Amino acid sequence: MKLGAAQTPTASTPVIPVLEGRELTKSFWVKQGRGLLAGKARVHAVESVSIRLDPGRVTALVGESGAGKTTVGRLLAKIIKPDGGEVLLDGRPAPPGRPRAYAAQVQMVFQDPFASLNPVHRVRHHLVRPLQIHHMASGDLEAAVDELLRRVALKPPAHFAAKFPHELSGGQRQRVAIARGLAVRPRVLIADEPVSMLDVSIRLGVLNLLADLRDRENLAILYVTHDIASARYLADTIMVMYAGQLVEAAPSVSLTDRPAHPYTQLLLAAAPDPDRAERPALAAHGAPPSLLAPPSGCRFHPRCPYVMEICKRQVPPSVAVASDHSAACWLHVDPNERRVNETGLPATTTARDLLDQRN
Ligand SMILES: Nc1ncnc2c1ncn2[C@@H]1O[C@H](COP(=O)(O)OP(=O)(O)OP(=O)(O)O)[C@@H](O)[C@H]1O
Ligand code: SF4
Numbered sequence: 001m002k003l004g005a006a007q008t009p010t011a012s013t014p015v016i017p018v019l020e021g022r023e024l025t026k027s028f029w030v031k032q033g034r035g036l037l038a039g040k041a042r043v044h045a046v047e048s049v050s051i052r053l054d055p056g057r058v059t060a061l062v063g064e065s066g067a068g069k070t071t072v073g074r075l076l077a078k079i080i081k082p083d084g085g086e087v088l089l090d091g092r093p094a095p096p097g098r099p100r101a102y103a104a105q106v107q108m109v110f111q112d113p114f115a116s117l118n119p120v121h122r123v124r125h126h127l128v129r130p131l132q133i134h135h136m137a138s139g140d141l142e143a144a145v146d147e148l149l150r151r152v153a154l155k156p157p158a159h160f161a162a163k164f165p166h167e168l169s170g171g172q173r174q175r176v177a178i179a180r181g182l183a184v185r186p187r188v189l190i191a192d193e194p195v196s197m198l199d200v201s202i203r204l205g206v207l208n209l210l211a212d213l214r215d216r217e218n219l220a221i222l223y224v225t226h227d228i229a230s231a232r233y234l235a236d237t238i239m240v241m242y243a244g245q246l247v248e249a250a251p252s253v254s255l256t257d258r259p260a261h262p263y264t265q266l267l268l269a270a271a272p273d274p275d276r277a278e279r280p281a282l283a284a285h286g287a288p289p290s291l292l293a294p295p296s297g298c299r300f301h302p303r304c305p306y307v308m309e310i311c312k313r314q315v316p317p318s319v320a321v322a323s324d325h326s327a328a329c330w331l332h333v334d335p336n337e338r339r340v341n342e343t344g345l346p347a348t349t350t351a352r353d354l355l356d357q358r359n
């Protein structure tokens with residue numbers, strides 16, 4: 001079973017996802033060293049990530065900084081090209097490049113609403129532009145702007161349409177950025193850390209807006225975040241990334257109630273909890289590895305409290321720990337099978353057999 005299959009279609013989900021990434025792999029070349037010693041090195045940002053987005057569902061992509069979450073979002077939006085794997089729209093290979101029709105269907109919302117809005121233009125301008133470029137409003141632009149602002153609960157719309165970005169709160173600015181994304185009637189919204197730069201007090205409002213858009217407009221939403229608590233609040237499915245790879249995927253409740261991967265367990269233990277005075281810091285278990293030379297075997301092994309010898313050498317397979325819950329960890333592999341993998345010998349091999357072979 002491949003990780004990402006947590007969203008295997010059931011009676012309540014359609015067979016064909018709106019958007020799908022299959023085995024996506026991406027690396028970047030970066031400069032290293034100076035002067036005569038300068039050279040190029042490869043950052044293995046995303047490796048073999050499969051993910052599906054369905055209408056009317058929120059999928060959260062969770063992990064620490066540098067895990068590769070944004071890169072997955074950009075690959076799905078076709079802002080960057082994968083080195084390997086493919087993107088499918090409605091079950092068919094997405095068109096080459098990023099044609100306007102594709103960009104209209106798959107919209108991205110970024111972390112910093114202030115940076116994504118032009119300070120010299122009023123809100124009206126930000127919403128009129130995409131409507132014009134994509135020929136979305138037949139005639140009555142004012143009415144279209146009005147409707148967009150209502151959809152993101154900025155009321156009265158005329159009041160907000162006349163504002164400059166600096167006259168709005170962070171939450172209101174993010175609502176404008178979302179309204180701009182909605183202008184072209186997308187079917188997929190990729191929201192990259194949409195609340196992490198907002199005051200805690202207004203985060204909930206924006207998360208509720210995303211939930212509302214999922215339910216009301218049947219949008220497929222990818223919610224990229226490092227905060228597993230907000231992922232549980234908003235998402236139907238959670239996929240956990242570590243050092244460029246998916247390590248666990250499941251419906252939100254089962255993933256957070258019964259985390260199967262040691263990394264997910266640590267992420268949850270480090271999440272804010274009002275019932276716990278102190279929370280263990282992830283940093284106490286070391287930092288994520290450099291993606292220039294990721295650790296061998298399981299990439300989490302240098303930080304894992306349960307590390308075994310096999311973890312250091314062999315990449316763990318993805319294991320179905322429940323019908324819709326998978327984790328890539330040797331702990332969930334039958335010990336006999338682990339032994340086969342480690343030694344290359346059949347599970348039934350005895351010490352006697354080993355001695356015989358050596359002789
Ligand atoms: N354009 C790029 N050029 C070089 N390296 C890049 C580029 N984009 C991403 N990377 C590297 O790829 C890795 C994954 O980055 P990415 O931004 O996808 O992580 P992330 O999970 O979104 O992190 P964060 O939570 O900090 O946003 C990082 O090591 C990053 O430095
Ligand atoms: S495979 Fe091994 S090192 Fe990796 S998470 Fe599982 S137990 Fe830990």
Ligand SMILES: [Mg+2]
Nearest residue numbers: 069070071192
């Ligand atoms: Mg990011």
